[in-house]
Amino acid sequence: MLLDGKAVAASIRSEIADATSEFIATRGVTPKLAAVLVGENPASQVYVRNKQRACDAAGIGSDLHRLTADCGESELLRLVTTLNHDPSVHGILVQLPLPDSIQSQRILQAIDPNKDVDAFHPENVGRLVQGKPRFVPCTPQGIQQLLIRQKIETSGRRVVVIGRSDIVGKPIACMLGNRGVGGDATVTLCHSRTINLNAIARQAEILIVAIGRPQFVGADMVKPGAVVIDVGIHRTDEGLVGDVDFDAVAPLASAITPVPGGVGPLTVAMLLQNTLRAAQLANSE
Ligand code: GUN
Numbered sequence: 047m048l049l050d051g052k053a054v055a056a057s058i059r060s061e062i063a064d065a066t067s068e069f070i071a072t073r074g075v076t077p078k079l080a081a082v083l084v085g086e087n088p089a090s091q092v093y094v095r096n097k098q099r100a101c102d103a104a105g106i107g108s109d110l111h112r113l114t115a116d117c118g119e120s121e122l123l124r125l126v127t128t129l130n131h132d133p134s135v136h137g138i139l140v141q142l143p144l145p146d147s148i149q150s151q152r153i154l155q156a157i158d159p160n161k162d163v164d165a166f167h168p169e170n171v172g173r174l175v176q177g178k179p180r181f182v183p184c185t186p187q188g189i190q191q192l193l194i195r196q197k198i199e200t201s202g203r204r205v206v207v208i209g210r211s212d213i214v215g216k217p218i219a220c221m222l223g224n225r226g227v228g229g230d231a232t233v234t235l236c237h238s239r240t241i242n243l244n245a246i247a248r249q250a251e252i253l254i255v256a257i258g259r260p261q262f263v264g265a266d267m268v269k270p271g272a273v274v275i276d277v278g279i280h281r282t283d284e285g286l287v288g289d290v291d292f293d294a295v296a297p298l299a300s301a302i303t304p305v306p307g308g309v310g311p312l313t314v315a316m317l318l319q320n321t322l323r324a325a326q327l328a329n330s331e
Pocket of ligand 1: 139140141142164184185213
């Protein structure tokens with residue numbers, strides 16, 4: 047079975063559009079995202095444009111703040127502080143990666159945790175780890191929603207995550223191991239130092255791959271009948287490919303996400319969800 051992230055994202059986006067128009071009608075406030083783009087990274091420009099278009103389609107406002115790659119940490123921090131204090135801004139997103147001259151952690155820590163729609167601020171990371179999230183990071187939340195909505199049981203099942211990034215690997219491992227719907231799994235987090243990776247991956251009933259290497263996972267790493275979630279996206283001469291060798295793995299898997307059209311569209315949908323939630327938190331009685 048192909049796990050059609052695009053279709054699931056479309057239904058989530060329409061739910062969010064309805065909830066947004068109800069919020070605007072009852073509160074008289076339009077949720078707004080402030081996106082910050084530093085430099086000219088072509089992929090980042092595409093991602094930010096997609097996020098703004100999705101906001102627009104859901105009735106959520108969005109502003110784009112562009113800084114040059116040589117802007118320096120203090121100028122970026124000044125912008126973040128201005129956005130923190132702007133009551134018309136509910137969500138702040140600083141697109142990553144940032145130029146090497148800027149320490150990302152310093153920027154992410156400066157974002158008001160109540161406006162941190164990426165959920166990268168240490169306070170929000172801590173809350174997630176404790177099972178009491180304010181915001182849930184977008185890509186892991188998209189994966190979890192895909193599993194829930196496609197009725198793929200996680201409780202008690204063996205999940206292997208390949209890749210330990212702060213953006214995907216670590217939070218999804220944590221969320222699937224937390225209590226509750228879409229959780230309660232037995233999770234193994236693998237990375238570049240893992241010994242016997244193939245054998246461990248083959249134990250997975252649900253395999254989540256976020257390692258950032260094109261077509262890294264082949265048929266020898268997948269248990270027949272496994273559910274395979276591919277978070278990677280790479281532009282190659284043959285077109286877009288994921289971290290999974292789709293043609294080799296798809297015949298083995300009981301369900302698999304395509305690239306593109308799998309996890310990517312869900313990430314954008316979850317950003318809208320978090321922006322609406324930020325506006326609700328700021329305007330609750
Ligand atoms: N770069 C890659 N993924 C993400 C994400 O989820 N948020 C931000 N801000 N930057 C990213």
